[in-house]
Every structure is written in structure tokens, then in C-alpha cells.
Amino acid sequence: MARFEIHVTYKKGIFDPPGATAERALVNLGYEEVASVKIGKYIQLEVADGTSEARVREMCDKLLANPVIEDYRIERVGEA
Amino acid sequence: MRFGVVIFPGSNCEQDAVHAIRHLGMQADFVWHGDTDLAGYDALVLPGGFSYGDYIRCGAVARFSPVMAEVMRFAERGGPVIGICNGFQILAEAHLLPGALLRNRGLKFICTTVDLRAEESACEWLDLAPGTVLRVPINHNEGNYICDAETLERLQGNGQIVLRYCEPDGSRAAGGSAPNGALDDIAGICNERGNVFGLMPHPERVVDPVSGGTDGQHFFTAIAQRLAEVS
Numbered sequence: 001m002a003r004f005e006i007h008v009t010y011k012k013g014i015f016d017p018p019g020a021t022a023e024r025a026l027v028n029l030g031y032e033e034v035a036s037v038k039i040g041k042y043i044q045l046e047v048a049d050g051t052s053e054a055r056v057r058e059m060c061d062k063l064l065a066n067p068v069i070e071d072y073r074i075e076r077v078g079e080a
Numbered sequence: 081m082r083f084g085v086v087i088f089p090g091s092n093c094e095q096d097a098v099h100a101i102r103h104l105g106m107q108a109d110f111v112w113h114g115d116t117d118l119a120g121y122d123a124l125v126l127p128g129g130f131s132y133g134d135y136i137r138c139g140a141v142a143r144f145s146p147v148m149a150e151v152m153r154f155a156e157r158g159g160p161v162i163g164i165c166n167g168f169q170i171l172a173e174a175h176l177l178p179g180a181l182l183r184n185r186g187l188k189f190i191c192t193t194v195d196l197r198a199e200e201s202a203c204e205w206l207d208l209a210p211g212t213v214l215r216v217p218i219n220h221n222e223g224n225y226i227c228d229a230e231t232l233e234r235l236q237g238n239g240q241i242v243l244r245y246c247e248p249d250g251s252r253a254a255g256g257s258a259p260n261g262a263l264d265d266i267a268g269i270c271n272e273r274g275n276v277f278g279l280m281p282h283p284e285r286v287v288d289p290v291s292g293g294t295d296g297q298h299f300f301t302a303i304a305q306r307l308a309e310v311s
Contacts, residue, residue, distance in 0.1 A: 015261070063144070066140070069226060
């Protein structure tokens with residue numbers, strides 16, 4: 001099996017309510033150095049050997065991310 | 081006039097929708113998400129709820145259910161489709177409507193009744209004088225409408241913004257009147273053709289005075305009237 005890790009984050013300029021809330025909370029807790037928090041999704045994907053990254057990209061475009069509001073980053077992390 | 085009300089696993093407003101339509105003297109049937117035969121329906125309702133648990137994103141899985149391929153064909157032929165709450169999210173995920181619905185700005189699930197202003201629009205589902213104010217409940221966690229600037233301009237230019245959140249007098253607050261943070265106070269939009277309509281508020285809950293109002297009646301009677309005139 002091949003393993004991929006996928007990070008899904010909001011596109012630049014899309015408001016991220018959980019991130020903004022965590023950011024305010026951290027500052028309120030005294031971590032005044034915090035400038036920005038963005039919260040996204042982390043997906044671990046196991047697929048048959050030989051599956052191309054293009055195929056994984058297709059899965060992201062179709063279901064795992066919404067290209068209207070989200071960007072994603074795919075990383076092949078080896079064999080399971 | 082016969083409405084098909086689609087049930088996805090996790091839908092929970094389909095009974096209200098069917099009750100509302102029947103209360104108004106029209107016919108309504110449930111359509112299961114695995115069904116692929118929509119013959120005999122004049123209009124389709126995608127009801128509220130949490131289709132497929134709303135996992136990944138609201139509506140993201142539902143849009144791939146067998147019935148949705150038929151819903152898309154129905155819409156392409158000009159058939160009227162209304163998506164209410166989760167139904168709106170499904171229509172957006174299916175790209176039948178532009179944009180997306182994000183988590184509410186304040187991170188809270190909002191359950192309240194809001195004032196909505198009918199805008200001058202191409203929507204076949206509404207036939208109200210622009211500026212008419214309606215009181216309709218909302219009940220959602222992801223109703224914060226967003227789209228890019230170019231799309232917003234197109235929505236405004238084409239008369240695709242059907243409903244906006246507003247103040248009781250129909251005005252819009254300087255900081256925005258949308259309780260969920262929606263862009264441009266958008267509560268409901270339609271496609272360019274006007275036959276596909278998505279909105280976060282629940283008109284099906286206010287068709288009978290016993291449930292707090294009748295401002296939702298219009299959403300079902302206007303389309304019936306329009307279809308009767310066409311045929």
C-alpha cells in the first residue's frame with residue numbers, strides 16, 4: 001500500500017472561524033506573540049501501490065476538498 | 081402540482097416539507113436518495129438535516145448520491161429545485177449554485193427567527209415585491225455564505241441574490257444583518273436561469289399559523305402558480 005498525507009486548508013482570504021477563535025483565545029491566555037492561527041484538516045490516505053499523485057489529486061478535487069474555498073497539499077509518505 | 085421531497089440518510093426536515101406542501105393543498109411524495117426516477121414530479125425539494133452526517137463538509141457526500149445525478153438533470157431541463165438549509169449546502173457542493181457555506185462566524189449553532197428581505201431577482205420560486213420583509217426561522221451551524229468577489233458581482237448583476245438577512249424594517253445594519261456572518265447578508269441565491277434556489281432559512285416551518293406564522297407559504301405557492309401559468 002502507498003501512503004499519502006493530505007492537508008486541507010482554507011484558501012487565502014476565506015474566513016476561518018475556528019482559527020480566528022483559537023487565535024483570540026491564545027492571545028487571551030497571555031500568548032501575545034500569536035499573530036495568526038489557521039485550522040484545517042489532516043487526512044491519511046492508504047491506496048494500492050502504484051496509485052499516481054494525479055489520481056489522489058482527483059480525489060481531493062472531487063470530495064476531500066472543496067476547490068471553491070479550500071486548498072490542499074498532498075505528500076507521498078511511503079509504503080504502509 | 082406534485083413535489084418530490086428527497087430524503088438523504090440524515091435528512092430531518094422532510095416531514096415538515098411534505099406537511100407544509102400538503103397543508104397548502106398540493107401533493108408531495110418522499111423520494112429516497114437511492115431513487116433515480118423523478119418522472120411525475122413538477123418540482124423538487126432538498127430538505128434540511130445532516131445528510132450522511134455532514135462528514136467531510138456539509139452536503140459533500142450527499143451530492144454524489146444516485147438521486148442527485150437525476151436532480152442535476154431535472155435542473156438542467158429547467159425543472160424547479162429548492163434546497164433548504166442542508167439542501168442549499170448540497171446544491172452548492174453539487175455546483176448547481178455558486179459559492180459555499182462556511183461555519184457560522186460566531187461558531188454557534190443558530191436557532192432563531194430572522195427577518196428576510198425579498199430582493200429583485202430572477203428566482204422562479206418567489207414572486208414578491210422587492211423589499212417585502214418575511215419572518216422565517218433559521219436553524220444551522222454552517223450558513224455563512226461565501227464566494228469570491230467576481231462571483232458576488234455576477235450574483236448582484238444577474239439578480240441571483242433572492243433573499244437577504246435584514247432588520248425588522250427591511251434595512252441592513254452597517255455591520256451586516258446576517259447572524260451567521262454571510263457575505264453581503266445573503267440568505268438565499270438562485271442560479272442564472274432562476275429555477276434552482278437555495279436558502280438557509282426554513283420556509284416549510286411557517287406555513288401553518290399553529291407553528292408561528294405563514295410567511296413561508298409563498299415559497300411553495302408561487303412556484304405552483306408559475307407552473308400552472310406555463311402549462
